[in-house]
Amino acid sequence: MTFLVSVWGPPGESGGLVSRSGPQDRALGDPGPASGGGSGRRRGGPGGGLWLAGGGEAGGRGPSPWRGLRNPPKGGRRRRGGPRRGGLAGGGRFLGPRVQGAVPSARPSARRHCRSQPSRQSRRPGRRGPNPRMLPCASCLPGSLLLWALLLLLLGSASPQDSEEPDSYTECTDGYEWDPDSQHCRDVNECLTIPEACKGEMKCINHYGGYLCLPRSAAVINDLHGEGPPPPVPPAQHPNPCPPGYEPDDQESCVDVDECAQALHDCRPSQDCHNLPGSYQCTCPDGYRKIGPECVDIDECRYRYCQHRCVNLPGSFRCQCEPGFQLGPNNRSCVDVNECDMGAPCEQRCFNSYGTFLCRCHQGYELHRDGFSCSDIDECSYSSYLCQYRCINEPGRFSCHCPQGYQLLATRLCQDIDECESGAHQCSEAQTCVNFHGGYRCVDTNRCVEPYVQVSDNRCLCPASNPLCREQPSSIVHRYMTITSERSVPADVFQIQATSVYPGAYNAFQIRAGNSQGDFYIRQINNVSAMLVLARPVTGPREYVLDLEMVTMNSLMSYRASSVLRLTVFVGAYTF
Numbered sequence: 001m002t003f004l005v006s007v008w009g010p011p012g013e014s015g016g017l018v019s020r021s022g023p024q025d026r027a028l029g030d031p032g033p034a035s036g037g038g039s040g041r042r043r044g045g046p047g048g049g050l051w052l053a054g055g056g057e058a059g060g061r062g063p064s065p066w067r068g069l070r071n072p073p074k075g076g077r078r079r080r081g082g083p084r085r086g087g088l089a090g091g092g093r094f095l096g097p098r099v100q101g102a103v104p105s106a107r108p109s110a111r112r113h114c115r116s117q118p119s120r121q122s123r124r125p126g127r128r129g130p131n132p133r134m135l136p137c138a139s140c141l142p143g144s145l146l147l148w149a150l151l152l153l154l155l156g157s158a159s160p161q162d163s164e165e166p167d168s169y170t171e172c173t174d175g176y177e178w179d180p181d182s183q184h185c186r187d188v189n190e191c192l193t194i195p196e197a198c199k200g201e202m203k204c205i206n207h208y209g210g211y212l213c214l215p216r217s218a219a220v221i222n223d224l225h226g227e228g229p230p231p232p233v234p235p236a237q238h239p240n241p242c243p244p245g246y247e248p249d250d251q252e253s254c255v256d257v258d259e260c261a262q263a264l265h266d267c268r269p270s271q272d273c274h275n276l277p278g279s280y281q282c283t284c285p286d287g288y289r290k291i292g293p294e295c296v297d298i299d300e301c302r303y304r305y306c307q308h309r310c311v312n313l314p315g316s317f318r319c320q321c322e323p324g325f326q327l328g329p330n331n332r333s334c335v336d337v338n339e340c341d342m343g344a345p346c347e348q349r350c351f352n353s354y355g356t357f358l359c360r361c362h363q364g365y366e367l368h369r370d371g372f373s374c375s376d377i378d379e380c381s382y383s384s385y386l387c388q389y390r391c392i393n394e395p396g397r398f399s400c401h402c403p404q405g406y407q408l409l410a411t412r413l414c415q416d417i418d419e420c421e422s423g424a425h426q427c428s429e430a431q432t433c434v435n436f437h438g439g440y441r442c443v444d445t446n447r448c449v450e451p452y453v454q455v456s457d458n459r460c461l462c463p464a465s466n467p468l469c470r471e472q473p474s475s476i477v478h479r480y481m482t483i484t485s486e487r488s489v490p491a492d493v494f495q496i497q498a499t500s501v502y503p504g505a506y507n508a509f510q511i512r513a514g515n516s517q518g519d520f521y522i523r524q525i526n527n528v529s530a531m532l533v534l535a536r537p538v539t540g541p542r543e544y545v546l547d548l549e550m551v552t553m554n555s556l557m558s559y560r561a562s563s564v565l566r567l568t569v570f571v572g573a574y575t576f
Contacts, residue, residue, distance in 0.1 A: 175209030207292055217312050218297045245278030271295065287315030307333045324355035347373045364396030388414045388576050403574060405438035414576050432457070436482035437572025438541070447478055473549065473564040482570040485540040493520075494532035494567060496548055501528060505554045512547040512564060520546060532567070540571035 170178050172185035179186040190211040191197055191204035198204045198213035205212040240247060242254035249255050259265045259280040260273035267273040267282035274281045284295035301310035306319035321327055321334035328335045339357040340350035346359035361367050361374035368375050379398040380391035387400030402414035409415040419425045419440040420433035427433040427442035434441045448460035451468040455461045458478040462469035483493055498507050509522050509530035519538055524530040532548065548565040 173209070205294070207294070212291065212294075212296075214296060215299060218299065243278060285315050287313075287317075305332055322355065324357075345372045362396055364398075387412045389574065403438065406574075406576070414574070416572075434480045434568075434570075436480075436570035437484055437576075438574065441480075441570070443480075448476075452476060473562045475563045477563070477565045478568075479565055480568045480570070482572060483534070483538075484572050484575050486537050486575050487534060489534050489537055491534040492523075492531050493534050493569070494548075495525075495529060496522075496532065496550065496565060497529040498550060498552075502552065502554065504556055505552050505559070508551045508553070510549050510551070512549040514544055514546040519544070522548070538571050541573040542571035544569035544571070 172178055175188055175190075176185040177188050187206070187208055189206045191206045194211075197211060201216055202213040203216045203218075205214055242248055245257055245259075246254040247257050256275070256277050257264065258275045260267075260275045265273045265280050265282065267280075270285065271282045272285055274283060284290050287298055287300070288295040289298055290296075297312070297314050299312050300317040301312045304310075305317065308322050308325065309320040311318045311320060319327060319332050319334075324337055324339070325334035326337050327333075336352075336354055338352045340346070340352045344350045344357050344359070346357070348362050348365065349360040351358045351360060359367060359372050359374075364377055364379070365374040366377050367373075376393075376395050378393045379386060380393045384391075386398065389403055389406070390401045392399045392401055400408060400412045400414075402408050405417055405419075406414040407417050416435070416437050417424070418435045420427075420435040425433040425440050425442065427440075430445055431442040432445050434443055445457060446454050447458075448454040451466045451472070452460035452462050460476045460478075462472050462474055462476075464474075479494075481494055483491075496509055507527050509524050511520060511522055511532075515521075517536075519534065519536050521533050521535050522530050523533050530548075530550075532546070544567075546567045546569060548567055549562050550565070551560065551562045553560050
């Protein structure tokens with residue numbers, strides 16, 4: 001229990017109020033440790049006055065800077081003029097000088113002995129307040145003065161105290177500034193006050209107490225109702241006996257109020273309202289996440305959900321495929337598209353490949369520069385050896401043609417048509433069909449001329465009894481052959497051989513007639529045979545009638561005889 005003692009001294013002496021706390025008789029103004037000690041402000045001059053010393057339980061607290069407020073102000077508001085840090089926990093005021101170790105005495109006459117001895121703390125330099133050596137003891141005063149002192153103390157406690165310094169909130173935390181009009185801290189829009197707050201491809205989004213740097217593709221939904229007091233609820237006409245968020249039904253039972261269905265919520269149209277028992281909740285839509293009071297779009301493309309390409313959308317994303325692919329059933333993977341089955345623009349042939357397609361052309365065509373159409377190949381212009389005679393280009397192919405009297409052999413060669421064998425000639429029965437390259441000739445069966453007589457189909461004999469036959473060959477044999485034009489030379493074209501051999505006879509071969517140009521010559525092989533050789537290239541169509549003579553001689557018998565082989569050579573018009 002605390003005892004209060006008031007001492008009133010005579011003029012010129014200091015007076016003060018001290019307290020005793022228990023048997024220790026410590027002054028409440030002692031700056032030393034005390035049970036719930038406090039700090040105070042001095043009122044009055046050093047000559048006299050009152051100091052109020054407050055004592056209390058240990059662990060007491062001083063006046064709160066938020067005194068008189070139900071909740072501390074938001075926005076990080078700081079207080080000016082609050083209690084100094086480092087002071088004692090207790091609160092109160094000390095009206096008067098501090099007294100160190102003052103003890104009352106029962107003998108007023110011993111006034112000079114009632115001065116308190118100075119303590120070690122009072123001798124510290126810089127200590128304020130009157131010198132405790134000059135304080136009179138309470139027991140040294142007369143009783144009337146003591147009563148007057150108590151009366152003044154009661155009057156002083158009843159008088160209005162000096163008002164504390166008013167609390168003022170003019171400082172705000174970082175990101176806020178003081179608004180003198182509304183007397184509140186107001187958020188600072190850093191996106192407007194900071195030049196280039198976000199670098200690169202980022203955009204600045206103002207936030208309570210700060211700002212955010214987000215990708216330009218991010219969509220933001222401002223949650224204006226995420227903080228702050230709930231909206232005012234209109235007063236009900238009748239008192240609601242149910243808890244908040246419930247209402248009575250017809251059976252007087254409390255049922256939940258679906259604020260979402262009755263539009264009693266404060267969620268934004270872009271937010272989702274979820275009813276809860278007795279309340280509701282505003283959540284961000286799918287594809288958004290809440291950063292502070294704002295719903296920010298989630299960039300799903302960062303997680304590589306798509307096989308090829310990803311396009312971020314507000315609240316969602318879309319996968320795209322490269323050309324030649326299409327989205328699979330899961331809308332994320334890409335599968336190859338068979339363009340050939342989907343009407344590829346190929347003119348002739350289409351081949352599907354992974355992610356694309358190829359156009360090809362039929363044989364005889366080549367792909368155009370556009371990669372889709374086909375143009376005919378003129379095979380005849382590439383080479384002159386495709387056909388033996390003539391090449392005819394056709395769409396996608398070529399064909400070889402042969403001249404009249406020839407037929408196509410396989411695909412490119414020309415072969416002479418043997419009209420005599422095939423019966424395609426027009427020779428009479430008295431004629432013989434002779435075939436040659438490119439045609440035929442009808443010759444008379446009997447070609448013997450006087451004085452020769454026909455002894456077979458192709459042999460004429462000159463009788464020895466006929467005087468006209470003495471200077472003529474004894475026999476003429478008719479033969480026919482054909483050669484091609486521009487034949488390489490020298491070329492063996494016909495072989496002559498004696499049909500009869502006589503002992504001691506010698507045979508000689510020569511060209512008797514028909515070789516005026518010297519296109520042929522005879523090369524004798526042996527005594528009974530010789531070869532007709534083409535000496536120079538000849539160009540047809542042309543016909544040679546050569547009399548090839550074989551002269552037989554016998555020197556022992558002085559015998560000389562000759563026979564002629566009349567060879568008709570047909571030269572074709574072509575090299576085949």
